[in-house]
Amino acid sequence: QSGVTQPPSASGTPGQTVTISCSGSSSNIGSNTVNWYQQVPGTAPKLLIYTNNQRPSGVPDRFSGSKSGTAASLAISGLQSADEADYYCAAWDDSLNAFVFGGGTKLTVL
Amino acid sequence: QVHLQESGPGLVKPSGTLSLTCAVSGGSISSRSWWTWVRQSPGKGLEWIGEIYHSGRIGYSPSLKSRVTMSVDRSMNQFSLKLSSVTAADTAMYYCARRHDNGEYFDIWGQGTMVAVSS
Numbered sequence: 001q002s003g004v005t006q007p008p009s010a011s012g013t014p015g016q017t018v019t020i021s022c023s024g025s026s027s028n029i030g031s032n033t034v035n036w037y038q039q040v041p042g043t044a045p046k047l048l049i050y051t052n053n054q055r056p057s058g059v060p061d062r063f064s065g066s067k068s069g070t071a072a073s074l075a076i077s078g079l080q081s082a083d084e085a086d087y088y089c090a091a092w093d094d095s096l097n098a099f100v101f102g103g104g105t106k107l108t109v110l
Numbered sequence: 111q112v113h114l115q116e117s118g119p120g121l122v123k124p125s126g127t128l129s130l131t132c133a134v135s136g137g138s139i140s141s142r143s144w145w146t147w148v149r150q151s152p153g154k155g156l157e158w159i160g161e162i163y164h165s166g167r168i169g170y171s172p173s174l175k176s177r178v179t180m181s182v183d184r185s186m187n188q189f190s191l192k193l194s195s196v197t198a199a200d201t202a203m204y205y206c207a208r209r210h211d212n213g214e215y216f217d218i219w220g221q222g223t224m225v226a227v228s229s
Contacts, residue, residue, distance in 0.1 A: 032214060033213075033214050033215075035214065035215035035216075037156070037216075039156075043221075044205055044219040044220065044221050044222050045148075045156065045205070045216075045219055046219065047215055047216060047217050047219075050213065050215040050217070051213065051214075051215065056217065088155065088156055090156070090158075090215075090216075091214070092214050096172055097169065097172065098158055098169070098171050098172060099158040099214075100158070101155055101156040101157065101158065102155070103155045104155040104156070
């Protein structure tokens with residue numbers, strides 16, 4: 001049972017902006033940083049956003065993250081077909097003493 | 111550039127023990143990093159199994175704690191996962207990953223290795 005919740009799916013057309021939400025609690029997102037991972041089908045996850053809103057080297061600035069209270073979101077602007085993937089949020093949970101992942105959001109570019 | 115590579119049997123019998131190794135190249139396993147295992151059941155999301163520091167400090171998922179053992183081999187620059195009493199529910203892609211000890215994110219991932227539990 002995941003301690004953070006994501007919508008199972010999201011979609012958009014090329015060029016649009018899509019936002020994926022991640023809802024948690026005071027024991028995880030509310031008190032720790034949120035990180036986002038992108039997983040193209042058949043490949044390993046890749047760090048996309050760390051510490052709420054930081055981009056690793058090589059990640060386009062079309063990807064941005066934010067956090068407020070016990071919720072976080074990932075925004076993808078200028079949507080491209082290459083952005084089709086599963087996106088996971090994750091955070092440390094102080095109550096579980098474990099990292100928790102959201103269930104993942106499958107992004108479809110129409 | 112640190113690279114991680116998982117290895118181990120692709121098939122384990124029910125009630126047996128799953129054993130995987132993650133080889134670290136391009137860097138030292140004794141660096142300021144936590145070495146992590148994450149798994150993904152077919153068609154499902156990511157699940158954190160646990161992590162280990164080179165000193166031996168560990169953290170395990172509460173749901174798997176009773177069956178998990180992790181270890182570090184500094185001489186071989188690798189770390190390992192053992193999961194005992196496996197069932198079909200443990201069939202998954204197993205990934206190793208790195209987490210800096212000053213961050214809460216996994217910045218480097220192995221390609222993953224698929225393990226099936228079946229007789």
